[in-house]
Amino acid sequence: xxxxxxxxxxxxxxxxEEVKQQVKQLxxxxxxxxxxxxxxxxxHIGEEILGEQPDTILKDVAASSLNNLRTELLMxxxxxxxxxxxxxxxxxxxxxxxxxxxxxxxxxxxxxxEKHHHPLKELSRKAHxxxxxxxxxxxxxxxxxx
Numbered sequence: 327x328x329x330x331x332x333x334x335x336x337x338x339x340x341x342x343e344e345v346k347q348q349v350k351q352l353x354x355x356x357x358x359x360x361x362x363x364x365x366x367x368x369x370h371i372g373e374e375i376l377g378e379q380p381d382t383i384l385k386d387v388a389a390s391s392l393n394n395l396r397t398e399l400l401m402x403x404x405x406x407x408x409x410x411x412x413x414x415x416x417x418x419x420x421x422x423x424x425x426x427x428x429x430x431x432x433x434x435x436x437x438x439x440e441k442h443h444h445p446l447k448e449l450s451r452k453a454h455x456x457x458x459x460x461x462x463x464x465x466x467x468x469x470x471x472x
Contacts, residue, residue: 331467332401332432333360334423335410341460345408348464354471359400361393361419368393397423402430408463409453411438411446421449428452435463 333342342360349356362368372379372388379385401407407427411417427434434453437460438446450456457463 327471328355328357329405329467329470330357330359330403332404332407332423332427333358333410334401334407334427335420335437336412336414336417337361337363337365339412339414341410341412344460345464348461349467352464352468354467356467359404361397361423398426401426401432404432406433406435406467408435408437410460411436411442413439424449424453435466437463 331345333345335341342358342363346358362371367374369386369389371392372390373385375392376388379388401423407424409420409424409427411420424434424436428449434455436446436450436453436456437458438450438456439458443450446456455463455466457466
């Protein structure tokens with residue numbers, strides 16, 4: 327059995343590579359998908375496909391439509407979603423993706439530090455598992471294959 331895991335969360339730190347490396351070391355049969363990690367491409371995809379927009383709001387609307395399409399399709403095809411709530415960056419997209427996983431009925435693993443317990447308490451209660459580190463999330467995946 328192979329699993330597909332959607333990695334939701336900020337795109338500015340190497341946390342996805344940490345997950346992938348640990349999974350590779352454990353030789354787990356897992357494929358990964360996630361949001362567009364090229365920030366410029368994500369921001370400009372609307373105009374690349376739909377043409378120049380008259381202002382920055384409509385530019386964002388066009389890009390978000392295409393990014394939402396990509397996210398929904400990849401998430402719906404995934405078996406598990408891991409959502410990382412990191413330390414440094416705003417987490418609006420992570421919260422949206424984690425909520426979408428719940429709405430789609432996808433098993434959800436949330437990674438968040440203990441100090442973020444309170445602001446994420448409702449979302450954590452909707453998740454299947456809430457952990458504090460990438461290592462713990464990988465251990466949860468590993469447990470599936472035991």
